[in-house]
Amino acid sequence: MIKKWLLALWLGLVVSGAFAQDDSPDALIRQVTEEVLSIVRQDKDIQNGNTRKAIELVEAKVLPHFNFQRMTALAMGRDWNKANPEQKTRLSEEFKTLLVRTYSNALTGYRDQKIRYKPTRMQGDTTDVVVKTEIHQSGGKPIQLDYSLEKQAEGWKVYDVIVAGVSLVTNYRDTFNQEVRANGVDGLIQMLVDKNRRLEAGKK
Amino acid sequence: MTSQSLKRVVFAFAVAVVLPGCATNASHPKDPFEGFNRAMFAVHEGVDTVLKPVAEGYDKVTPDPVKTGIGNFFGNLADVWIAVNNLLQGKLTDGVSDVGRFLVNSTVGILGLVDVASEIGLDKHDEDFGQTLGYWGVGDGPYLFWPVIGPRNVRDTVGFVVDASADPVGHLEDVSARNTLIGVRLIDFRASLLPADKVVEEAAFDKYNYLRNAYFQNRRSVIHDGNPPPLED
Numbered sequence: 001m002i003k004k005w006l007l008a009l010w011l012g013l014v015v016s017g018a019f020a021q022d023d024s025p026d027a028l029i030r031q032v033t034e035e036v037l038s039i040v041r042q043d044k045d046i047q048n049g050n051t052r053k054a055i056e057l058v059e060a061k062v063l064p065h066f067n068f069q070r071m072t073a074l075a076m077g078r079d080w081n082k083a084n085p086e087q088k089t090r091l092s093e094e095f096k097t098l099l100v101r102t103y104s105n106a107l108t109g110y111r112d113q114k115i116r117y118k119p120t121r122m123q124g125d126t127t128d129v130v131v132k133t134e135i136h137q138s139g140g141k142p143i144q145l146d147y148s149l150e151k152q153a154e155g156w157k158v159y160d161v162i163v164a165g166v167s168l169v170t171n172y173r174d175t176f177n178q179e180v181r182a183n184g185v186d187g188l189i190q191m192l193v194d195k196n197r198r199l200e201a202g203k204k
Numbered sequence: 205m206t207s208q209s210l211k212r213v214v215f216a217f218a219v220a221v222v223l224p225g226c227a228t229n230a231s232h233p234k235d236p237f238e239g240f241n242r243a244m245f246a247v248h249e250g251v252d253t254v255l256k257p258v259a260e261g262y263d264k265v266t267p268d269p270v271k272t273g274i275g276n277f278f279g280n281l282a283d284v285w286i287a288v289n290n291l292l293q294g295k296l297t298d299g300v301s302d303v304g305r306f307l308v309n310s311t312v313g314i315l316g317l318v319d320v321a322s323e324i325g326l327d328k329h330d331e332d333f334g335q336t337l338g339y340w341g342v343g344d345g346p347y348l349f350w351p352v353i354g355p356r357n358v359r360d361t362v363g364f365v366v367d368a369s370a371d372p373v374g375h376l377e378d379v380s381a382r383n384t385l386i387g388v389r390l391i392d393f394r395a396s397l398l399p400a401d402k403v404v405e406e407a408a409f410d411k412y413n414y415l416r417n418a419y420f421q422n423r424r425s426v427i428h429d430g431n432p433p434p435l436e437d
Contacts, residue, residue, distance in 0.1 A: 101407075102403055102406060102407040105403045105407075106403050108402075109399030109403075132430075141279075141327075141328040142327060142328065144425075164422050165421050165422045165423075165424065165432065166417075166418045166421040166425075167421060168407070170417075170421070171414060171418055171421065172409075174231070174232065174413070174417065175409050175410060175413055175414075199406055
């Protein structure tokens with residue numbers, strides 16, 4: 001009797017799980033956030049600032065939902081069109097490495113803050129949306145963490161992360177523009193390569 | 205202060221005096237005094253070589269509940285001025301909520317040590333006099349970097365002076381109590397920024413430039429309460 005009941009319960013969970021599959025952008029952000037944070041909560045190494053482990057986690061769970069080509073284009077503004085396809089690929093690769101590290105470092109600062117997901121306004125069949133979340137920590141004011149997403153053939157992809165109103169992407173705009181003006185697109189690629197190499201070398 | 209850290213501060217001042225001469229010309233239209241600002245930034249970083257280790261020590265030895273209590277205590281005092289600024293901006297609901305926060309936390313929350321108000325849904329707000337000026341359309345003016353205080357445009361510098369004059373801690377009669385509270389608050393504030401240090405250090409190509417852009421974006425966002433009008437491009 002109990003076995004049957006348990007089986008029914010298990011089936012119910014599996015089935016409802018399958019139907020709960022929601023491909024809206026806010027559901028995606030919630031699912032990825034909860035999954036990543038539940039891992040961080042149990043990982044003392046990441047909490048103690050192990051960047052390597054945090055990067056591995058971000059690469060496995062977060063990367064697939066980001067569109068780094070679009071991010072790089074956004075960071076460069078008009079200069080993006082000065083790059084040829086090969087340069088675009090290299091720029092995106094290097095910028096990805098840098099952003100993943102930044103994002104991973106931010107994760108190591110996570111303790112017991114609660115995330116609140118704000119309702120997302122979707123107008124009709126829009127393909128561009130901002131999902132807003134808030135990080136609540138006791139005593140402090142809530143920190144806004146917003147994600148800009150774009151709908152693509154393979155689903156929703158994040159192309160900007162905005163912390164307390166500061167875009168981790170466009171914050172680079174004038175540095176990148178300056179470098180392209182001074183040393184061209186190849187100069188910017190080299191600047192990113194050097195930066196990533198320095199950061200890699202500085203790590204245990 | 206150890207002689208080692210004193211030397212660092214002296215070095216930072218020396219750099220600050222030499223730097224303006226060789227600093228590059230302004231690269232951002234909002235930052236016409238970049239040479240001077242970079243010098244002040246160097247002083248700021250010099251002071252931080254002393255302040256940061258103190259904040260790290262405080263962060264390490266202070267148990268989490270105590271740290272939270274200290275942060276809550278100062279946050280509660282600040283809520284009064286936040287309420288005033290919300291009311292000055294005509295945000296009645298937020299202002300009343302801030303007054304409610306102060307009343308609840310000062311009593312049920314034991315002199316502000318426990319943030320009961322957040323638990324019952326009265327969220328903390330981020331307001332200051334610079335935002336109030338911005339809300340009413342006062343222009344922002346050139347960008348300035350102040351040692352210890354950090355980045356402020358002219359509008360926010362005026363705002364900071366008004367904020368400071370309204371600070372209840374600054375009005376304490378007892379000088380030693382006042383100085384202790386100001387010191388603890390500064391260390392607590394610096395400690396709260398520790399997690400962001402590594403992110404900025406690693407993300408930035410030029411820390412001065414990175415912080416300047418972050419300041420512009422952040423202020424634009426808070427003046428519009430998190431919903432700034434979209435930029436082109």
